[in-house]
Amino acid sequence: MSAVTAPVASAGAESVRSPWREFWRRFRRQKVGVIAGLFLVALVVVAILAPWIAPYDLAAPDYERVLEGPSWAHLAGTDAYGRDILSRIIFGARISLAVGFLSVTLGGVAGILLGLVSGFYGGWVDGFVMRLCDVLLAFPGIILAIGVIAVLGPGIDNVIYAVAVFSVPVFARLVRGSTLAIKQTVYVDAARAIGVRHRLLMLRHILPGTLPSVIVYFSMRIGTSILTAASLSFIGLGAQPPSPEWGAMLADGRSYLGVADHITLFPGIAIFVTVLAFNLLGDGLRDALDPKLKT
């Protein structure tokens, strides 16, 4: 009994700050990560307020001003239908962010649950889940997504499912690893000893411990997912015209290279900056989570 109580007491003395506050304190020092995070918060706000912020109405093209370069009236120029590109990009932020968040949340939740169960129970459950992950990881991500879209049909909703599928094994492996480590800790032993049910043990005692690394992956996966979704739309398997999805806008601009380069310039910048921000945020979170990883 003393073997159980002693480490608990010392652990309590050490963690005057809760792990989350410690995490936050370290993250605040990651200047680049904080700036990226603030940028993303601003982008989310812009996306939510799109109808009030966008200077032009998407449904009202101006046929007098077709393929015009950037000007004070149209800061990012107009496309082949005289639509304001800046307004389309602002509305497009809604699509890209929604696809990124939804697909990673969907895939992440499924992966986290699989990883928890797999790591907690071990044995054949673990073997089965890990082989399943092997198979999913055996397909290059975008091929898997194209396979899913071939079955479900093109469209932005199906892109969410397609992209979600290949986040599942990534999160499952990650959470399984942390679960195996946390399962050995004294507080889990203690909870087990007082007869806490398995489900509660997993969700309340093990899951929180896996979350910091999940958050790091979450940020990085959103960047990748946005890029993949834009790729799928670009090759015509995702968002369909006239949707202002960024990848679809780039596909539109292809025909006007050399005539109106700004059509391909601005949506590309939007994708690049957004994905970059998620990656930098992910880097910052990772460094804050585990300074040893900062190499």
Added chain:
Amino acid sequence: MLNYLIRRLLGIVPVMAVIAVLVFSFVHMLPGDPARLVAGLDATADDVALVRADLGLDKPLHQQFLTFLGNIVQGDFGTSLKTRRPVAEEIGERLMPTVWLSVVSMVWAVIAGLLIGVLSAVKRGRWQDYGGMVLAVSGISFPPFWLGLLMIGVFSVDLGWLPTGGYGTWQHFVMPSIALGLTVAAVMARFTRSAFIEIFREDYVRTARAKGVFERSVIWKHTLRNAMIPVITMVGLQFGFLLGGSIVVETVFTWPGLGRLLVDSVSFRDYPVIQAEILLFSIEFILINLAVDVLYAFANPEIRYR
């Protein structure tokens, strides 16, 4: 070593089996009747029944699966719905352009990634390091298809130096391989940097330095060899990336490869081609992973006996 090889080969059998089942059931997951899809929308009920019998879709599922497996083993992937030619022929024509594009992209990307990664690690914390890592994180976030479009705009349309697309001469390779290799180069640079920094901390590197070995020799002799093991693994994993990336890049540059064939097939719902391609891509990916594992075991005996 032989033991390890056999074990690894046996290990891919279940994965292959599951993939075969998935690819087989793919046709049955499609909305609607596959026979109707093949026969066309204006076909009569009799025509559809004829096609169904012709494709063997009227037989029990397990029998269909066995026929499917048998055909694959013999290299028979059915007939393309779009061109009415054997799928194996269609894919055969498209294979080499994709392989060459992947190889060219991979070679420059790995060399560039290694150089940038090593430079960043050696000059850790100095401007070369920051420059290299800014390049790398930007490269990871850069949409390859956007880079392709930007290059076409500048080098083909404005300057007229390079062809906008197509396949044939070395000029055709320049832009597609840059667009395709960028992400790989960036990932390699980041990874090489951390692998090197890790090994710089090892005792034997400190010993080498302490006994006065030239810094250049420390880097290229003592460190490189040990850092190469994780780096080789990473190269293998990047091939999967490249397979995926080729789909988008081939579309930008109208490259006559497997990636564009897949995109066209999905748009046309040419399911025999989709089936064959997904199977091919997966097998390729699995074999590359296997090759990496074997190389890895070869370089690091510890793994063989685990």
